[in-house]
Amino acid sequence: MLLASTLAATGAGQATEAEASTVAGELSTAADFPPNPIEKPGWRLDRNDEFNGSLDPSLWVTNYLESRTAEWRSRARYNFRDGALVLRIDDDQPEYYGNGNPMKVSSIQTGQKTNLHKDDQFDHSIPTDMKYTPKYGYFEIRAKSNARSGFHTAFWMIGRQDTWAQRGEVDIMEHAGIHGRSSFNYNLYPWSDPNLRLVQDRVRVGFDMTTEMHVYAVEWTPTQLKLFIDNVHVHTINQSLDYPAVFFLGAYERAEWTGDVDPDDPRPKEFVVDYFRAYSSDGGSSSDPLVSGATYKIKNTGTGQYLDSDAAGALVLTGSSTYDDQKWVARKDSTGAWVFDNVRSGRGNLDTEPNNRVIWNSGDVYDDSRWSVEEASGGFRLNNQASGRDYLYASGSQPRWNTGSTTGNTVWALERQ
Incomplete structure (x- = not known):
């Protein structure tokens, strides 16, 4: 059985809004969930990367929020295995900040600019490079996470910040080792967006996220953020970002809230992603001459x-x-x-x-x-x-x-x- 239940705020300094819990039907508990067909009824494929041995350079930036640190510290470590992307945290990987903060990151993202996301750290200015920043649609990955000490993986998005208020964050699937093998965070952070309210939810699943491939997706509309797992609608946040967003796939070690690293827990620590797919609705946007984000x-x-x-x-x-x-x-x-x-x-x-x-x-x-x-x-x-x-x-x-x-x-x- 898969259920979504409210998670109390953890160190965010704000009250959590409880959204409606959802109970879904029985899901596979002993095997990978198969890849979806690339064609999705009712949707039009905008962009995708099947990760068959390389990254699409027109879609991905391989430096995580580079303006916050030295360029070489922001580079993702990754390889490909069995037709999937493997984001890694290695033994010799540099700390992201290099100022005593022990966090390490391997992340790819669909856009980049100076001061994107948070402005609490700054190292240097960078060119704006927004490769794919859609507004609304259906976005999915097929992935296997890793429940390790001080480690988490995430499929998430943030506003592309054309204005200061456009900074909302949605953690579509944020899986931390401290939460075990069968639950993850589904969060909405307003940051400086006055039209959003904080939501922090824990989604519990009836399978082992660390040994099986499963499909995680969000349907983003003007009024809602609907979470899907293995094509089952399991939870809804009744709010929405009303501006284009940048998407991230990331592996993170010692990101403050995920605890210490067990010295006997060997690296590399991995986030394995079979594909990323982004769709726009066949309805409503068909009158547009172009597909936004294409x-x-x-x-x-x-x-x-x-x-x-x-x-x-x-x-x-x-x-x-x-x-x-x-x-x-x-x-x-x-x-x-x-x-x-x-x-x-x-x-x-x-x-x-x-x-x-x-x-x-x-x-x-x-x-x-x-x-x-x-x-x-x-x-x-x-x-x-x-x-x-x-x-x-x-x-x-x-x-x-x-x-x-x-x-x-x-x-x-x-x-x-």
Whole structure:
């Protein structure tokens, strides 16, 4: 039997809101739960990584919240085994902070920026690199955890923090050794979001999370966060983040609340993840021209050239390549406009400047980096939201913006990657 029950707040300094407990039906207790088919009825696959021997560089950052520590301390330790990702804490792994705090981390995440998540530590500024930051959908992993001393694993998400209030955190599956082999935390932390209330829940399962692969998922809607285990809906938080989020897969040792490490407990300590899959609803968003969070190449239909990022903010139009320079993550923001984030690490959003210049920026989102996507014969027109700046168009080897002309070189094909 699998049940979700309320967990008292543990050191958070806030009262816990008790959400409705849920009892699910009998689940498998003696074997792995099989992988789900990649096609999910009622949902459209946005992004996925099956972890078949490599990480998708257009999806993952392999440095954990790098601005908080030295870059080399933030690097994930990982390998692949039997078609799955293995995140490791090794004997020789450096402490994350290096200031006497003993925590060690191996984490991958779908976005990165300076001061993301918490601002209690700072080491250096980093480029904004938001690879996949959806708003709403269905997100699942198939994984096996590890109940070890001073150790925990987590599948979680945080607001991408376009504003200071957008910092809510959802711990979809947070399994700590101190909680044994068959329970995990399902939490919502408001941090600086005034519209959220703290929820800390313990979910108890009828299987051994450390010896069996199981499926953990969240359905994120505008009003709820629904937890699923092995495709069974087991719990609901009747609140929701109303802004895009960054997703994390992580293994952590000595993260303050998880206790001390038994010196006789050998490393490596592991978090094994078979796949990560992200879906958007087939309903409601089908009228949108793009899938928010998906990656596209942007091709001018008049010239056949692709929008390509270059050094120092420059953009060029050139022939097709397989490099990240030509890949852009489309994200629909809270204004209803689209933002295009270059996949290449350290290169930000498609942006306009005076004198018809089109550039990539450092990751800021203002009207000059917001675009409406308008259907046109043979493709789409991208209309910049800054006053007096209209359609993106091709001019020789350079992209430009105009003041309203709709000639053929203002039409772009958006090729889903």
